[in-house]
Amino acid sequence: MSTGELQTYSLVELAVERLRHEILSGHTDPGERLVEEQLTRRLGISRAPLREAMRLLAQQGLVEHIPRRGARVAILSDDDVRELYEVRDVLERHAASTMPARPDLTALRAALDVMRTATETGDRLELANAHRRFHTEVVALGGNRQLAELYGSVLVRIQLYMAVNMRREAEAARAEDGVARHERLFDAVERGDTAAVLEALSAHGARTYLS
Incomplete structure (x- = not known):
């Protein structure tokens, strides 16, 4: 793994931990939209590691991707x-x-x-x-x-x-x-x-x- 790949991976981990903390602490509500532009600015990362972080959070059941509407905090019925x-x-x-x-x-x-x-x-x-x-x-x-x-x-x-x-x-x-x-x-x-x-x-x- 190259140095660039390691840096990207660490940014993905950072984004996952920050967003996971916010979701599990109740700071974000179920169904709340996760706007890519806002998150990249707030987390200080580019779109590539953010999208990978969102994919990992979706695998954990914490984020949902809605066609043509982007991502949101998962909703449980x-x-x-x-x-x-x-x-x-x-x-x-x-x-x-x-x-x-x-x-x-x-x-x-x-x-x-x-x-x-x-x-x-x-x-x-x-x-x-x-x-x-x-x-x-x-x-x-x-x-x-x-x-x-x-x-x-x-x-x-x-x-x-x-x-x-x-x-x-x-x-x-x-x-x-x-x-x-x-x-x-x-x-x-x-x-x-x-x-x-x-x-x-x-x-x-x-x-x-x-x-």
């Missing part, structure tokens, strides 16, 4: 959200049933620590990211890499939905309650209690936002 939660549940239950008796919990414990810190500082985006990392690490313990990657992509789209509800979440529940739920799930995983893991996962999640 009620059916989309229900289906995503159903897929999440299936993947979690399969992973829980295939966990080893003594899994390495280093990454899971680290995600829980980040969650506690984000709760103390009130950083709701970092808290949402930590929630996603924690659940991804739980599923990764099942040992199926392809399943874990699929699960991660499902969680990103769920986080897009949750970004819209961040203020509503803050009003409905304390962040400390979320940490306590994840601590119970961690304890069940640490004990190797599959039934308790499945019970914790079943009672977990943000279905309170579903109508």
Whole structure:
């Protein structure tokens, strides 16, 4: 890879991270148009890396390309959200049933620590990211890499939905309650209690936002 290609790739990564942060933090609304000229000026990049960044964000389910109308922040219907939660549940239950008796919990414990810190500082985006990392690490313990990657992509789209509800979440529940739920799930995983893991996962999640 040439120096020019490396520079372009780093610009693509920069654009992906900036736009992903804005979308998942709720700073942009579902359906909001992403105007190429405005984004190139704001991000300080040319059209080529921006278009590649938008393509990658579309693969993640965060951006939609509308024929003859350009790109916009993805919109999830009620059916989309229900289906995503159903897929999440299936993947979690399969992973829980295939966990080893003594899994390495280093990454899971680290995600829980980040969650506690984000709760103390009130950083709701970092808290949402930590929630996603924690659940991804739980599923990764099942040992199926392809399943874990699929699960991660499902969680990103769920986080897009949750970004819209961040203020509503803050009003409905304390962040400390979320940490306590994840601590119970961690304890069940640490004990190797599959039934308790499945019970914790079943009672977990943000279905309170579903109508």
